[in-house]
Amino acid sequence: MSHHREKVxxxxxxxxxxxxxMRGYAEHLADSGYEVTLIADDVSEIAGELAARGVSxxxxxxxxxxxxxxxxxxxxxxxxxMRRIRxxxxxxxxxxxSLLGSAAARLLRVPVRIYELWGIRFETATGLARSxxxxxxxxxxxxxxxxxxxxxxxxxxxxxxxIVRDDRIEVPGSGSSHGVDAERFSIxxxxxxxxxxxxxxxxxxxxxxxxxxxxxxPDKGVDVLLSAAQRLRSTGDAIRVVLVxxxxxxxxPTGGGVPVHRxxxxxxxxxxxAEFDVLVLMSLREGFPNVVLEAGAMQVPAIVSNxxxxxxxxxxxxxxxxxxxxxxDRLVEALKALRDPDRTRSMGEAARQWVLGDFDPHQVWxxxxxxxxxxxxxxxxxxxxxxxxx
Numbered sequence: 001m002s003h004h005r006e007k008v009x010x011x012x013x014x015x016x017x018x019x020x021x022m023r024g025y026a027e028h029l030a031d032s033g034y035e036v037t038l039i040a041d042d043v044s045e046i047a048g049e050l051a052a053r054g055v056s057x058x059x060x061x062x063x064x065x066x067x068x069x070x071x072x073x074x075x076x077x078x079x080x081x082m083r084r085i086r087x088x089x090x091x092x093x094x095x096x097x098s099l100l101g102s103a104a105a106r107l108l109r110v111p112v113r114i115y116e117l118w119g120i121r122f123e124t125a126t127g128l129a130r131s132x133x134x135x136x137x138x139x140x141x142x143x144x145x146x147x148x149x150x151x152x153x154x155x156x157x158x159x160x161x162x163i164v165r166d167d168r169i170e171v172p173g174s175g176s177s178h179g180v181d182a183e184r185f186s187i188x189x190x191x192x193x194x195x196x197x198x199x200x201x202x203x204x205x206x207x208x209x210x211x212x213x214x215x216x217x218p219d220k221g222v223d224v225l226l227s228a229a230q231r232l233r234s235t236g237d238a239i240r241v242v243l244v245x246x247x248x249x250x251x252x253p254t255g256g257g258v259p260v261h262r263x264x265x266x267x268x269x270x271x272x273x274a275e276f277d278v279l280v281l282m283s284l285r286e287g288f289p290n291v292v293l294e295a296g297a298m299q300v301p302a303i304v305s306n307x308x309x310x311x312x313x314x315x316x317x318x319x320x321x322x323x324x325x326x327x328x329d330r331l332v333e334a335l336k337a338l339r340d341p342d343r344t345r346s347m348g349e350a351a352r353q354w355v356l357g358d359f360d361p362h363q364v365w366x367x368x369x370x371x372x373x374x375x376x377x378x379x380x381x382x383x384x385x386x387x388x389x390x
Contacts (some may be wrong), residue, residue: 005033005034005035006034006035006088006089006376007034007035007036007037007085007086007087007088007089008029008034008035008036008037008087008088008089008090008091008372009036009037009039009082009085009087009089009090009091009101010022010025010026010029010036010037010038010039010090010091010092011039011040011078011090011091011092011093011097011098011100011101012039012040012092012093012094012097013040013041013062013064013094013095013096013097014040014041014064014094015040015041015042015043015045015046017040017093017094018038018039018040018043018046019045019046020178021093021177021178022038022040022093022178023038023046023050024178024361024365025178025365025368026038026050026055027050027053027054027055028362028365028366028369029365029369029372030053030054030055031053031054032369035056036054036055036056037055037056037057037058037085037087038050038055038056038057038058039057039058039059039060039081039097040057040059040060040062040097041059041060041061041062042059042061043057043058043059044059058081060074060077060078060081061073061074061077062074062096062097062100063096064095064096071096071099071100074096074100075100075103075104078100078101078103078104079104079107079108082104082105082108082110083108087105087110088110088111088112088376088379089110089111089112089113089114089372089375089376090102090104090105090110090112090113090114091114091116091372092105092113092114092115092116093115093116093117093118093177094118095121095133095136098115098140099136099139099140102115102139102140102143102144103139103143105143106143111145111376111379112145112146112372112375112376112379113143113144113145113146114144114145114146114147114148114371114372114375115140115141115144115146115147115148116148116150116177117141117147117148117149117150117154117155117158117163117164117169117287118150118154118177118287118288119154119285119286119287119308119309120137120154120157120158120161120163120285120287120308121133122134122137123157123161123284123285123308124219124284124285134161134162134163137158137161137163138162138163138164141158141163141164141168145375146168146170146371146375147164147168147169147170148169148170148171148172148368148371149169149170149171149175149287150171150175150176150177150287150288150309151171151175151176151286151287151288151308151309151312151313152171152175152312153308153309153311153312154171154175154287154288154308154309154312155169155170155171157308170371172364172367172368172370172371173358173363173364173367174312174358174359175288175312176288176290176293176359176364177287177288177290177364178290178361178364178365179293179359179360179361179362179363179364179365180290180293180294180296180297180355180359180361181297181361182297182352182355182356182359182360184270185270185273185294185297185298185355186297186298186352187274187298187299189270191268191270191271191274192268192270192271193271194271194272194275195263195271197261197263198242198261198263198271198272198275201240201242201259201261202240202242202261202275204259205240205259206238206240207237207238207239207240208237208238208239208240208277208278208335208338208339209239209240209241209242209275209276209277209278210225210229210239210240210241210242210276210277210278210280210335211241211242211243211244211272211273211275211276211277211278211279211280211295211300212225212241212242212243212244212245212279212280212281213244213245213269213272213273213279213291213294213295214244214245214281214283214289214291215245215246215248216243216245216246216247216248216249216250216252216262217248217249217250218249218250219283219284219285220250220281220282220283220284221281221282221283221284221305221325221326222243222250222252222282223250224282224305224326224327224328224331225241225280225282225331226241226252226258226260227328228280228328228331228332228335229241229258229260229335230257230258231328231332232258232332232335232336233257233258234257237339239258239335240258240259240260240261241258241259241260241261242260242261242263242272242275242276243260243261243262243263244263244266244269244272245263245264245265246264246265247262247264269291269294270294270298273294273295273298273300274298276295276300277300277338277344278300278301278302278303278335278338278344279291279292279295279300279301279302279303280302280303280304280331280335281302281303281304281305281310281313282303282304282305282323282325282326282331283304283305283307283309283310284305284307284325285307285308285309286307286308286309286310286313287308287309288309288312288313289304289309289310289313292304292310292313292314292320293313293355293359295351296314296319296320296348296351296352296354296355297351297352297355297356298352299345299348299349299351299352300348300351301314301319301320301321301338301344301347301348301351302314302319302320302321302351303320303321303322303323303331303334303335303338304320304321304322304323305322305323305324305325305326306322306323306324306325307325310322314351315350315354318347318350318354319347319350319351319354320347320351321334321337321338
């Protein structure tokens with residue numbers, strides 16, 4: 001049998017996910033000798049740059065929200081594309097892409113089907129929605145030949161919720177889907193200036209800067225952060241809160257009490273991270289919050305909840321502090337502990353060292369590629385076209 005370059009197809013739902021989370025891994029695989037195709041809702045923006053790096057791209061319309069007619073259309077397109085490319089391995093992440101990708105790959109008997117689990121969407125859902133999402137996750141896991149979680153607590157939770165058996169889920173290294181570029185996320189690195197509105201807010205309200213980065217969504221625990229800040233402020237502490245991200249169903253109180261500034265969405269969080277004394281993420285659920293590592297790389301310690309995923313993103317007491325979900329009192333205590341600039345500084349430095357040691361992107365990609373390699377090597381009975389011979 002003449003050896004062909006193994007074909008790997010990577011599928012995510014949204015263009016931004018392809019750009020921020022999967023692009024580096026796709027390029028790494030291409031550099032390692034695989035024939036790689038990256039698929040997302042719309043990859044036109046990065047197609048040229050990826051082609052220059054030897055990665056093919058395909059835009060395949062997918063809706064993030066359930067949409068039976070559109071989903072069926074996307075499924076037909078997915079099957080058609082897979083039949084044409086005939087991949088040896090398909091890797092998928094994010095709910096919709098994973099549902100469509102795993103179903104198509106299983107239907108076409110692609111030998112290696114890897115589900116990258118980055119979070120459990122239904123952890124905070126109830127009733128019918130919970131049952132439906134649970135069934136979908138189980139279907140994706142069952143349709144896959146391997147499941148990779150991006151944090152240890154996520155792997156444990158997935159097995160506890162009956163999504164996947166313990167022995168079928170792995171966490172390469174210390175987790176994270178793509179690591180953090182600590183050269184870019186460094187206080188030494190050049191970065192854009194702070195926008196004028198944020199700069200003037202910080203000038204008007206001196207004090208300790210408590211930051212948040214992410215969607216302003218109820219699941220992210222922003223209310224807990226604001227309650228704790230309010231309480232600290234009422235005891236006379238000079239503090240201010242900066243919230244970075246798009247508003248998704250959260251009303252941020254204005255006027256009275258704590259000075260709160262919202263920056264809105266941004267393409268580059270570094271100018272904001274550079275101003276934070278501490279990052280707070282009191283989420284109810286995560287897969288693995290990369291923003292905590294990005295802050296750490298910029299020497300900003302984090303206070304996180306003990307929710308799935310969050311709990312893996314700091315070394316408790318070393319690079320940050322873990323607080324039980326929803327516990328305002330404990331968050332207040334943790335914030336008080338970080339009023340000491342020496343403690344904040346030493347935790348921030350430890351956080352950067354941890355990111356450098358455990359989350360270098362090339363290290364993360366190599367671990368993922370090693371896992372892929374092992375899966376491909378285990379598949380015997382390859383025909384020349386890379387489709388299993390029955």
